[in-house]
Amino acid sequence: MKIKAKNWMIPWLVAGLFSTQAQGVIAGERESLEEVRATTMNLIELLVQEGVLSKEKADALLKQAQAAKQKAQEEAASVAESAAPDAPAAATQSKAIRVQYVPEHVKNEMRAEIEQEVMKKLNYKAGERLGIPEWIDRVEWTGALRLRYQEDMFSDNNVTPADLASNNRQYMQVNNTSEDRQRQRIRALFGANLHINDWLNGGIRFTTGMLQTPVTPNQTEGFSQGKFIFGLDRAFLEAKPYDWLTLTGGRFANPFFTGNQTFNTDLLWDPDLAFDGLVARVNPKLNQHWQLFSTAGAFPIEEIESSDTNKARDKWLYAAQGGIEWTSDNNSKVKLGVAYYDFKNVEGKPREFVGDTRYDATVPLWRQKGNSTFKMNPFGNNCGSQNNPSLCGLASQFQLINFTGEVDLAVFDPVHVILHGAYVKNIGFDQEEILRRTNTLYDEQDEGYEFALMVGHPMIKKLHDWQVFGGYRRLEADAMLDGFTDSNFRLGGTDAKGFYLGAQYGLGKNAWLSSRYVSADEISGLPFSVDTFFLDFNGRF
Incomplete structure (x- = not known):
């Protein structure tokens, strides 16, 4: 001994x-x-x-x-x-x-x-x-599992995938527009929150999902496909030198105020999207009722090796948000924020002569659908095809002004009533500049808005917790980069309008059932409407 x-x-x-x-x-x-x-x-x-x-x-x-x-x-x-x-x-x-x-x-x-x-x-x-070892005490393991049934229902009035692919003004690469589809899908998250010392924390997280998409972690089930893919989705360090200041670097969750994530009221960003880069958050508390918040950061979207033969430049997002939050004595809250998102070097540049490839890398590495496009090769027939979309560039620049507000009424606590609203305008959309660069005149489709209502428990934590919610969303073609929007609303992208209804119910501690019905149509493009039903069984630890 x-x-x-x-x-x-x-x-x-x-x-x-x-x-x-x-x-x-x-x-x-x-x-x-x-x-x-x-x-x-x-x-x-x-x-x-x-x-x-x-x-x-x-x-x-x-x-x-x-x-x-x-x-x-x-x-x-x-x-x-x-x-x-x-x-x-x-x-x-x-x-x-x-x-x-x-x-x-x-x-x-x-x-x-x-x-x-x-x-x-x-x-x-x-x-x-x-x-x-001693450090095991400073690690908090986290994870979540979601089993999903998803049914996609297409309108009889939809055009064919070939029609969408041959449309130079709004090129879309879609495989199916007519046959209803049913899928069993799974999402698995596993990570760790790391307490390094009194002022420095960190985190890592792995998730399922296809490696070529930054938005959805869902994996369609089918054992003939082999093993599911598990990739690194979070890796960051977070310094907190003062109570009111937080500095984060690496790959991390969306740092901006966008609404209530329990029923997904995010007009611009997919809820599973990870941000790369550096961000600073300042949240001074004025008194027991009032608190200011501000966020600013620089986020690389795509690194490009520029050279004499490659004139494209790195794609970046520079963003800032500020706002105020008021909390009443009964814990009701009102939160308002305004954000500016400036996407750099994401617009396409056409070829100037036959064989010119200097600006081909301005084509976005990842897209969903909806943004206005043009054929970068003026000497070809179409800007792309289902098998070769590489010469399809984005027509507009993207500089967004975004307003977000939320009222959380806790008068009947633990049951809350949450009202949400958001508005966005792409002030980077310039018809004359687009006409000079692409030789095409585009309609202004540069605004979006959303409003939603939720009644119930703000978060589903235990048995018999519940909530019901509904909302309406409209996001025009060039109101936002289509690659990063909600992948469930019209199966991702912009140029979409419609409503959603849903409910969630707690089956026990950290276990709940949720359902959501989304009905979305096109705004200005070719006919392409999708109704989608989701039924999820969720568990977390």
Whole structure:
């Protein structure tokens, strides 16, 4: 047994406490020593159970304590007999108390030292015996599983995929526009929140999903496909030098205020989209009711190796948001924010002569559908095809002004009523500039808005928690980059309008059922309408 210099404490305590009992103590001191005795005996038993102290050694300690107790009793009896002739003295001595005084702070220190050494030995937090390192205490494991049934229902009036692919003004690569589709899908998330020190935290997370899409982590089930893909979705460090300042770098969740994520009221961004780059958040609290918030960051979208033969430039997003939040005495809240998103070098540039490839890399690496497009090769027939979309560029620049507001009424807490609204305008859309660059005149389709209502529990955490919600969304063709929008609304992209209805219900702690129905149509492009029904069984830890 390696309890360092404190090895002597256990036998000393056991023997000393038994002998002290035999000599007699006052009620308060006796009670205190009885507590120490009970603690010591429990520790000995725990040491035996954990294998730190053998059964033989424990028995020897107990025998030693018993012998000390018996010896003390015999000495006490001998003293009493020798003092018998002198009655007054005997009476006085019978009332006398012989206690070796142990100050309270010494006993507390002894308890703490013994407990500390034993807990280290038992590896309660980070000991030697089981070999678990100290940092394990600073890691919080997180995860979630979602089983989904999804049904996509297409309108009879939809055009064919070939029609969408041959449309230079709004090129779309879609495989199906007419046959209803049913899928069983799965999403798995697993990660860890890391507490590095008092001011620095971090996190990593892995998720399912196709590697070529930044938006959806859903994986369609079918065991003939082989193994599901599991990729790194979060990897970041987060410094908090002050209570009001947070600095984050790496790959992390959307840092901007966009609405309530429990029923997905995000007009611009897919809820599963990860942001790369650096971001700073300043959230000073003015008083118990008012708090300011601001966020600013730089986010790389696509790195391009520019050269003499490649004149395209790196694609970036520079963004800032500011706002204010008010909280009432009953925990009702009003939150308002305004954001500016500036996407750099995302618009396409046409070829100037036959064989010119200098600006081909201005084509976006990832798209869904909806944005206005043009054929970058003016000497070809179409800007792309289903098999070769590489010469289809975005017509507009994207500089967005976005307003978001939310009212959370907690008058009937725990049931809340949440009202949400958002508006966006792409002030980078310029008809004349687009006409000069693409030789094509486009209609202004550069605005979007959404409003929604939720009644119920703000988050589904336990059995019988519930919420119902509904909303309407309209996002015009060039109001936002179509590659990063909600992948469930008209199956992703812009140029979409429609409504959604849904409900969620708690089946137990951290387990719930949710359903959502989305009906979305085109705004200005060729006919392409989709109604989608989702039924999800969720679990998290």
